[in-house]
Amino acid sequence: MSPQTAERLKSQPPIRFLLTFDDGPARPRTDNSTLSILGTLARNPLQPGVKALFFVQTRSADAGETEFGRDILRREVDEGHLLGFHTATPHHANHRFLSPDAFEQTLNDGIADIVSIQGSPPKLVRPPFWNYDKRTFAAYQLRGMHMLLTDLSANDGKIYGIKGSLRRRSNMLHLLTAVRERIAAGELPAVDGSIPVVVSFHDINSYTADHMAEYLQILMDCAQAVQLPTAVKPFYDDKAALERAALARSVRDSTQAVRLPGFWNWLWE
Numbered sequence: 001m002s003p004q005t006a007e008r009l010k011s012q013p014p015i016r017f018l019l020t021f022d023d024g025p026a027r028p029r030t031d032n033s034t035l036s037i038l039g040t041l042a043r044n045p046l047q048p049g050v051k052a053l054f055f056v057q058t059r060s061a062d063a064g065e066t067e068f069g070r071d072i073l074r075r076e077v078d079e080g081h082l083l084g085f086h087t088a089t090p091h092h093a094n095h096r097f098l099s100p101d102a103f104e105q106t107l108n109d110g111i112a113d114i115v116s117i118q119g120s121p122p123k124l125v126r127p128p129f130w131n132y133d134k135r136t137f138a139a140y141q142l143r144g145m146h147m148l149l150t151d152l153s154a155n156d157g158k159i160y161g162i163k164g165s166l167r168r169r170s171n172m173l174h175l176l177t178a179v180r181e182r183i184a185a186g187e188l189p190a191v192d193g194s195i196p197v198v199v200s201f202h203d204i205n206s207y208t209a210d211h212m213a214e215y216l217q218i219l220m221d222c223a224q225a226v227q228l229p230t231a232v233k234p235f236y237d238d239k240a241a242l243e244r245a246a247l248a249r250s251v252r253d254s255t256q257a258v259r260l261p262g263f264w265n266w267l268w269e
Helices: 003-009 031-043 066-077 100-117 134-142 167-185 206-210 212-225 239-248 262-266
Strands: 016-024 053-057 084-088 195-202 231-236
Touching: 003 212, 003 239, 016 031, 016 239, 031 066, 031 206, 031 212, 053 066, 053 239, 066 084, 066 100, 084 100, 084 239, 100 134, 167 195, 167 212, 195 212, 206 212, 212 231
Parallel strands: 016 053, 016 195, 016 231, 053 084
Antiparallel strands: none
């Protein structure tokens, strides 16, 4: 860390990790990865009772479309987590590539599904494949949804084949080092006395579920390694505070320069 960065960080508040999960609910009726993650968030040695933001697929085939899947979403809400919109199609459809009518339908269906579960429409959306344009961004905003991307990604979107990574720690360390520079430059806002750092996982990945507690420890270790102090409670434990933080970190304008995880910036340029 350069002396300039070290000096600038002195005037910045601590960070707080805002955990997000994409693509759930998971499909299996036994050893369900979404349910496993809920258990770890509730009971872990670092901070029991962690709350997260789940970007859900409300009509995914044999998952969100089923009563079993809807029960998982209800449990997320009952346990104090927040639901955001991801898709309401049978599969993980890219919103940009849907016809205007199909896109309109998936938005209406997904919002109605989430209202039926948590009693209020979603305020947050994460587009599938991180892909959006002016048209889709405007449609989200028209429906009162704010788009949230990420700062740190576990790169765990795979659910078949090799689902884990030997670079979990080095990946988070690399990404958090970049976040540190942004914080030193004053680019990230403080909310309720701390700077929200958005972390993205996929709750349909069984490897992620099996190693969720380890991921929490990795985040703490990496923060210490890059000399970023964390809040007394390093993870969010209140739904309202979680939502305020997520809204503050949402993308304000479709022309705003963003950093996407992995190769996605290259793919969508």
